Amino acid sequence: MDQRRLILFLVFSFSLVMLWEGWIKHNNPQPAPQATAAAGAAATANADGSVPTPSASLGAGQSAVPGEQAATAAAPRVVVETDLLRAEVSALGGDIVRLELKQHRASGEADANFVLLDDGTTRHQYAAQSGLIGEGLPTHKTLFTLPASELSLKDGEDRVVLRLQAPEQNGLQVTKVMSFQRGSYLIDVAYEIRNGSDQAITPHAYFQLTRDGNPAEQVEAFGVTTFTGPAVFTDAGKFQKVHFEDIRDGDAKFVKTASDGWVAMVQHYFVSAWLPEQGTQREYFARSLGNNLYSAGLIMPVAAIAPGAEASVGTRLYAGPQEQDKLEGIAPGLDLVVDYGWLTVIAAPLFWVLSWFHSLTGNWGWAIILVTVAIKAVFFPLSAASYKSMAKMRVLGPRLQRMKELYGNDKAKMQQEMMNLYRTEKINPLGGCLPILVQIPVFIALYWVLLGSVEMRHAPWLGWIQDLSAKDPYFILPVIMGASMLIQMKLNPTPPDPIQAKVMMAMPIIFTFMFLWFPSGLVLYWVVNNVLSIAQQWQITRMIESGKAAGKSA
Structure with a gap:
């Protein structure tokens, strides 16, 4: 007995x-992370001729430099609104710097929409960024031309398309095209490239998510915390979480190159993820930018564009709730972002x-x-x-x-x-x-x-x-x-x-x-x-x- x-x-x-x-950690404030040195270097090729990751070559993300943060905040924006989303797109890089989910309310605010991508005015620094790598091509720091007024999905329309024009350089004309669909949290992001120069070009495109390391709606239960941070999924490595601390310490381990998979930024209840087509070669990266900012993304090659020819490159961005009945149908393995801890097989x-x-x-x-x-x-x-x-x-x-x-x-x-x-x-x-x-x-x-x-x-x-x-x-x-x-x-x-x-x-x-x-x-x-x-x-x-x-x- x-x-x-x-x-x-x-x-x-x-x-x-x-x-x-769990109760103590959930109700105690999180300590402020220590700032690290700012990262960023000139956009040059590596000694072996390979293309450097954009987070290294372009100082990716909401830069750790205060002047660049001010430039991002001061840049003009255009609003794109659908039945599910309200997106603010900055002229600087054509990046989505703020994204409200209209079907989800902010915690503790009955009348306010939940903000996933954030310019820092609500709680976080969190943006979906992209650009091209190559001389004269636009990056996420290029100032694009915006349309004169905001765009909204009208009755009877299935999608609304935003076109942003980059300034022409060396005869290269680039248009960034973003398509928002009715009833969907998927956004198509693509670049239309016209080579008006007298030489062939072989650019690369990068798509990244830049976020601060602060937790979102973090909860701890039975000794396991909900995960906040990047994640990479490939057929070879399956679902791999990448912790902010490992990125900062240089110990992040995940599959770097593959022809399948996706990269995401995961938090409690919500996720944003770049979802390239299967079979397209890509390189995954994750870097610390300093000042508690981290960037995770992928690089895709673009086929050589001859003088006078045109080409396009793009991928899909999912930014929304972790609705399990829909995630698996969007991309293989995307439903794994729902964090059930060590008892997933039962949960x-x-x-x-x-x-x-x-x-x-x-x-x-x-x-x-x-x-x-x-x-x-x-x-x-x-x-x-x-x-x-x-x-x-x-x-x-x-x-x-x-x-x-x-x-x-x-x-x-x-x-x-x-x-x-x-x-x-x-x-x-x-x-x-x-x-x-x-x-x-x-x-x-x-x-x-x-x-x-x-x-x-x-x-x-x-x-x-x-x-x-x-x-x-x-x-x-x-x-x-x-x-x-x-x-x-x-x-x-x-x-x-x-x-x-x-x-x-x-x-x-x-x-x-x-x-x-x-x-x-x-x-x-x-x-x-x-x-x-x-x-x-x-x-x-x-x-x-x-x-x-x-x-x-x-």
């Missing part, structure tokens, strides 16, 4: 430590079931409840075994107490008599532990599904719960959860050790306090699970106690 209680106590203690650590099927229930109910709150019921049904036999063991121990409580009084000073004799009693009553003192241990990975995986799915973000349930990803505004669900934990403790047999009994009784209070700040969708899951457990445990305990009473009467 002592071993079983020890295992249960360790399980609760582990959960408590992980939850407490992914759970999300599929959750989505199926949502398709039936149309509400994520009811879907969470139905998933909880389904999980409880799957583990019903294991839970029943656990509760039967607890109920039998509860019935034996008076006899165990008498043993303690008789053999309290002789622990060996006490242990021997207890084992004889278990053998006589056919009780496995560890019978209630295995079911609980087996279910822990499933519970943690579901926790991650509810925590990491953008579908839960700002999703209402009913009444006062209008955002399943945010805390309960009136703390009603955490209080109910704490009360349900207390009832469960009362149904369990009382630990013989007084100190252990006091610790177990304090658990509902401690967990209630920590769950006050947890997303309401997670608390809803715990409440429903506890209620179902109470009903099952009460029924089993009542049946066993009734059977014992009937046996004594007979």
Whole structure:
């Protein structure tokens, strides 16, 4: 019995430590990163004749030089608006320097759109940049000519196209073309190049995402934090996260060259990614630019353009939510940006079931409840075994107490008599532990599904719960959860050790306090699970106690 209680106590203690650590880190402010030296060099070829990465040759990104940051802020912009996006495109480089997602609200601001790409006026420095490598060709620091007015998707139109003209140099005429589509977070970015010079040119195109290293909507759970940073996917290397710290220290490891894959900037709930066509050779890179700025992207070759000839090069940019039912259809492996931590193999099927229930109910709150019921049904036999063991121990409580009084000073004799009693009553003192241990990975995986799915973000349930990803505004669900934990403790047999009994009784209070700040969708899951457990445990305990009473009467 002592071993079983020890295992249960360790399980609760582990959960408590992980939850407490997660709550502390989530609510503490992040330390400001130290600035590093600015990077940037002249746009020249390497000694071996290879083309340098644009982040090195062009000082990529929102430069660490304050004067260049000021130039970016002062450059004219044009607004492009669709049914899903509101993009601000700068004349400097033709870069998307601000992108609002109209179907998603900013946290804590009911009337403000969520800003993914950001010019620093909201929270981050974060831009989608591109350019060409070659003498006389425009880069992300070239000043393009903008249209006279903003562009918007009109009724009956499927797309809106923005054309930006670069200044002609050495007879080279370049137009940057950006196509925005209705009902899509995909943006086509291409360069039309006309060689009016008297020599053939062999340019390269680069597409990059430049961002500061500050976390976005970062959450930590059970010791694992949601990832913020670049990621590279190739058939050879699969999904590879690239941490900002490794980029800064020069230790970033990922596949550098491939003819497939994509490069992305990942954060909690949202992602931006450059998605070249499969079969096109490309080089991936990630660099630190200094002043807490990082750039990750790819370089693509352009076929030789003869004098008087024209050519084009381009790729797609996805900038939007991590909607799992759509990501996989956009590009192979893109659904892997949804970060479920180390239990993805369990969490992914759970999300599929959750989505199926949502398709039936149309509400994520009811879907969470139905998933909880389904999980409880799957583990019903294991839970029943656990509760039967607890109920039998509860019935034996008076006899165990008498043993303690008789053999309290002789622990060996006490242990021997207890084992004889278990053998006589056919009780496995560890019978209630295995079911609980087996279910822990499933519970943690579901926790991650509810925590990491953008579908839960700002999703209402009913009444006062209008955002399943945010805390309960009136703390009603955490209080109910704490009360349900207390009832469960009362149904369990009382630990013989007084100190252990006091610790177990304090658990509902401690967990209630920590769950006050947890997303309401997670608390809803715990409440429903506890209620179902109470009903099952009460029924089993009542049946066993009734059977014992009937046996004594007979």
